[in-house]
Amino acid sequence: xxxxxxxxxxxxxxxxxxxxxxxxxxxxxxxxxxxxxxxxxxxxxxxxxxxxxxxxxxxxxxxxxxxxxxxxxxxxxxxxxxxxxxxxxxxxxxxxxxxxxxxxxxxxxxxxxxxxxxxxxxxxxxxxxxxxxxxxxxxxxxxxxxxxxxxxxxxxxxxxxxxxxxxxxxxxxxxxxxxxxxxxxxxxxxxxxxxxxxxxxxxxxxxxxxxxxxxxxxxxxxxxxxxxxxxxxxxxxxxxxxxxxxxxxxxxxxxxxxxxxxxxxxxxxxxxxxxxxxxxxxxxxxxxxxxxxxxxxxxxxxxxxxxxxxxxxxxxxxxxxxxxxxxxxxxxxxxxxxxxxxxxxxxxxxxxxxxxxxxxxxxxxxxxxxxxx
Numbered sequence: 001x002x003x004x005x006x007x008x009x010x011x012x013x014x015x016x017x018x019x020x021x022x023x024x025x026x027x028x029x030x031x032x033x034x035x036x037x038x039x040x041x042x043x044x045x046x047x048x049x050x051x052x053x054x055x056x057x058x059x060x061x062x063x064x065x066x067x068x069x070x071x072x073x074x075x076x077x078x079x080x081x082x083x084x085x086x087x088x089x090x091x092x093x094x095x096x097x098x099x100x101x102x103x104x105x106x107x108x109x110x111x112x113x114x115x116x117x118x119x120x121x122x123x124x125x126x127x128x129x130x131x132x133x134x135x136x137x138x139x140x141x142x143x144x145x146x147x148x149x150x151x152x153x154x155x156x157x158x159x160x161x162x163x164x165x166x167x168x169x170x171x172x173x174x175x176x177x178x179x180x181x182x183x184x185x186x187x188x189x190x191x192x193x194x195x196x197x198x199x200x201x202x203x204x205x206x207x208x209x210x211x212x213x214x215x216x217x218x219x220x221x222x223x224x225x226x227x228x229x230x231x232x233x234x235x236x237x238x239x240x241x242x243x244x245x246x247x248x249x250x251x252x253x254x255x256x257x258x259x260x261x262x263x264x265x266x267x268x269x270x271x272x273x274x275x276x277x278x279x280x281x282x283x284x285x286x287x288x289x290x291x292x293x294x295x296x297x298x299x300x301x302x303x304x305x306x307x308x309x310x311x312x313x314x315x316x317x318x319x320x321x322x323x324x325x326x327x328x329x330x331x332x333x334x335x336x337x338x339x340x341x342x343x344x345x346x347x348x349x350x351x352x353x354x355x356x357x358x359x360x361x362x363x364x365x366x367x368x369x370x371x372x373x
Contacts, residue, residue, distance in 0.1 A: 103140070301332050
């Protein structure tokens, strides 16, 4: 079988590129796979981070790909479709997570040839930070695809609201396993300059408004002196609103900031030091951070938004806060640490989920679904 994947690959950085690399490698074990990359993912003006690309410090693993699609240049949409069509894949897989990609990917989906089945892996259908053009753009994209893979029921619901007859399957986000083995806790704390013997709470990943770091900071302000908070991730936009909260709350000396993109080889430092990962999101679908937390067997506290309740609460791998508020997050953090049995139960369920959420299982189910279209 010949499989084309059109999405972002190395030298682009971030969770989407990491996911695509893992999928590419797994599918390549049984099929002929070719990666078609973006030549430009976003215009710089639309990208709120420091850079879209890996740096020498990131130590990312290269994936061989052909850079073809400039999402802002329609001429490349035509040439991309032609190159994929000439390669003659049986299946084209695309990733979709925001409506900016709808015109370019929607065009390609319609022009890769009648014998090629187009399957989209949907990270989001409705963006976390919506705009007026999201719905018409997304509908255009969806109509060009034959089938869809979502990674939680919340995204499936959004899909069916816009395309009621869409053929789809739900398969949870596979686990990232390329970050290495867990370190001894003390060694990780020393690397990060943390005090030993405290209860370590981790907020990890890109810092965006919908991810609720401000909510967690307010929650932390009411916790005792035996807690410390680790914040690790690159801000998308200004960090100043968060810094203002930090400057005024009690316990700010126990907040440890690492406001940069965390390279792959350093991810293990943060999760090895953590007792608990907190995802205080205002909105969500699924989260790649939960997959990393699973890998390192760190339980989570999440809010009951999007697919987090489904993938964390229903599996017993963490605690779901009933409300998206600082008070509720604080209460659940204290609840978690007050009873060691809660943590042991969560870790036991995480080990069960690790067996299920393999790239092998995800890829096998994706291919079986595509063959049925």
